[in-house]
Amino acid sequence: QTALTQPPSASGSPGQSVAISCTGTSSDVGGYNYVSWYQQHPGKAPKLMIYEVNKRPSGVPDRFSGSKSGNTASLTVSGLQAEDEADYYCSSHAGTTNVVFGGGTKLTVL
Amino acid sequence: QVQLVESGGGLVKPGGSLRLSCAASGFTFSDLYMTWIRQAPGKGLEWVSKISGSGDTIYYADSVKGRFTISRDNAKNSLYLQMNSLRVEDTAVYYCARDPYHYASDPWGRGTLVTVSS
Numbered sequence: 001q002t003a004l005t006q007p008p009s010a011s012g013s014p015g016q017s018v019a020i021s022c023t024g025t026s027s028d029v030g031g032y033n034y035v036s037w038y039q040q041h042p043g044k045a046p047k048l049m050i051y052e053v054n055k056r057p058s059g060v061p062d063r064f065s066g067s068k069s070g071n072t073a074s075l076t077v078s079g080l081q082a083e084d085e086a087d088y089y090c091s092s093h094a095g096t097t098n099v100v101f102g103g104g105t106k107l108t109v110l
Numbered sequence: 111q112v113q114l115v116e117s118g119g120g121l122v123k124p125g126g127s128l129r130l131s132c133a134a135s136g137f138t139f140s141d142l143y144m145t146w147i148r149q150a151p152g153k154g155l156e157w158v159s160k161i162s163g164s165g166d167t168i169y170y171a172d173s174v175k176g177r178f179t180i181s182r183d184n185a186k187n188s189l190y191l192q193m194n195s196l197r198v199e200d201t202a203v204y205y206c207a208r209d210p211y212h213y214a215s216d217p218w219g220r221g222t223l224v225t226v227s228s
Contacts, residue, residue, distance in 0.1 A: 003154070021114040038155070045205055045221055046147075046155065051214035089155050093213040098169045099145075099157040 004029065004102035009110040012080045014037055020105045022073040022090030028100055031070035034093035037066055037075045040104075041086045049088075050075060077107070085109045112136040112217055115205050119222030126196050126226070132189040132206030132219060140164070140184040143209040148202035154195070156202070159191065160209065174200075195219050196226045 005023040009019045012018035022029065022037075029035055038046035048057050050066035053073065063078045073092070075085055090102040118130040132144070145160040159170045159180040168180055179192040189206050203223050207215035 032213075034213040036211075038201065045218040047218070048214055048216035051211045051216075055211075057211075057216055091155070091157070091213070098171070099213055101155040101157060104154045 004103035006105045009106045013110045017078045019076045022102050028092040028094040032093045035073040036091045038089045039086045112115040113218035116219045118225045121225045127194045130191040134187045139187040142190045145207045148201040148204045201226045
């Protein structure tokens with residue numbers, strides 16, 4: 001199964017907004033509304049931030065939002081804060097492959 | 111609160127076997143799919159396997175199919191991953207997670223490190 005494509009890095013200053021893309025195909029991102037986003041701080045387990053494209057689990061700040069257009073999903077972090085600096089991974093249902101992840105994006109808060 | 115604690119990792123030679131366990135608490139274990147996901151050192155996440163609440167529906171990644179077996183014991187609130195014919199490329203931190211939503215895992219355990227090396 002081929003990983004979803006994410007930019008290796010992204011950055012923004014405190015208070016700014018930054019968007020991270022996640023590109024797949026019609027067999028995964030484009031074919032299902034089951035895109036998720038995870039945040040991982042160094043040495044920690046990943047944490048679910050967005051599920052089903054644009055839904056936030058309880059406790060996740062509304063500064064985090066998700067969207068999808070065609071085969072590309074996006075995670076937008078608004079009002080950047082220092083604690084948002086982390087690795088971010090997207091994932092998608094991929095039919096018989098079940099779940100495929102992106103390669104990850106390192107978000108730096110300048 | 112929901113807690114997932116993995117155990118069973120360690121150092122094993124190529125071709126060897128290892129059984130991982132995940133102890134769950136704080137939710138009705140039998141209600142939910144459970145998933146194993148791994149992360150090689152310094153690398154990204156890779157979905158490994160998942161099992162339905164009853165245990166009768168199971169899925170595997172192609173990379174582990176035929177070598178790994180996922181199972182669960184709902185009476186013990188425990189999830190397992192039997193790993194056979196281990197390869198160097200199976201070296202990773204293995205996380206267990208519950209799936210409260212379709213194809214989304216939350217939360218994850220802290221992980222257990224599996225190192226396959228001669």
